[in-house]
Amino acid sequence: MLYKKFLLCFFCFCLCFTIAFSYVALRHFVNSGDTVESICRIYQLPQSVFLDWNQSDSSIRLTPGMVVTIPFPSGFVYRVSEGNSLSWISxxxxxxxxxxxxxxxxKFPYTLRIGQEIFVPYAEVGRKFFNEPDKLLWPVYGEISSLYGNRIHPITGLKSFHAGLDIxxxxGxxxxxxxxxxxxxxxxxxxYGIMIEIESATQKYRYGHLSALCVMVGQRxxxxxxxxxxxxxxDSTGPHLHFEVRNQKNQTLDPLSQLPNIKNIYPKH
Ligand SMILES: [Zn+2]
Known part of the structure; x- marks a missing residue:
């Protein structure tokens, strides 16, 4: 009888757990010898997901006894800010x-509150990229706020050359x-603030003014x-990405000349 009661309680607990949570945040105690790569292998977690959950504005340093978070299933959390709809988040x-x-x-009409956590399963991320094989991928879903080229600097008010594209x-x-x-x-x-530089065989790409990093130096x-x-x-007046493209001579190029047409970048709402 006690056994049946236990099973019933366990079943109810599992049901509640499933309904209430879109993911579970597991804790992993770092052992000596653990690396980001080895932990990701154990939990079959993409490195970008692990670093998104456990790294902020500087490189992660794993020390024995430290606790790191492992989301299950694998995915990213977005915290709703003013004006965000579920459609925009998708x-x-x-x-x-x-x-x-x-x-x-x-359930529709998907009412969200500011600060609410929306879980985005890893398997779903990037499924709707507008992918033109000979072009770059748009690095962020946003609005172009400043073009490459000469402009009046938004902070100094002086004429200056803008070496990238602001989006x-x-x-978050x-x-x-x-x-x-x-x-x-x-x-x-x-x-540049918190910045990432990624080097391909022919070009370098800079991503500036970030709030958090999901990569480490040396990572492919x-x-x-x-x-x-x-x-x-x-040097930034509001949340945006400064996206820069450089050639092998370290000269900056207009990113718009290498991105797909702006009319096609986003999936249909
Ligand atoms: Zn910029």
Whole structure:
């Protein structure tokens, strides 16, 4: 009888757990010899997901006894900010609205509150990229706020040359690798704020003003991997991505000349 009661309670607990949570945050105690790669292997977790959960604005240092978080299933969390709809969040992750709604137990009309956590399963991220094989991938879902070329600097008010393309998006919006390559820089870099530099065989790409990093120096990243989150660090007047393309002579190029047409970048709402 006691056994049956236990089974019933356990069943109810599992049911509640399933309904209430879209993911479970497991804890892993770091052992000596653990590396980011070895922990990711144990839990079959993509490195970008592990680093998104456990790294902030500087490189992660694993020390024995330290506790790291392992999300199950694998995925990213987005915290709702003012004006965000579920439709917008699904676009920001280039994912499918209905899949995100069901992953979070949300029913139409999907009313969200500021600060609410929306879980985006890893398997769904990037499924709706507009992918032109000969072009770069748009690194973020947002609005172009400043073009490459001469402009009046938003902070100094002086004429200056803008070496990249600015794309405005809310803090925490995921940033994707526009091209595959090796991470050569990840951290604070003066006016760029928290910055990532990724080097491919022919070009370098800089992603500036981030709030968080999902990559480490030396890591190989694939086109479309999540590499960080939008922020406003360094010389910045609001949350945006400064996206820069450099050739082998370290000369900057206009990113718009290598990106797909702006009319096609986002999935249909
Ligand atoms: Zn810029």
């Amino acid at each position: 676009c920001a992750f280039f994912s499918d609205l209905n899949t995100i709604a069901s992953a979070n137990g949300l 405005a998006a809310p803090e 919006t995921p940033i994707f690798a526009s091209a595959s390559g090796t991470v050569t820089m990840a951290g604070e870099n003066g006016g 990243v694939k086109r479309g991997d999540v590499i960080g989150r939008i922020g406003s660090t360094g």
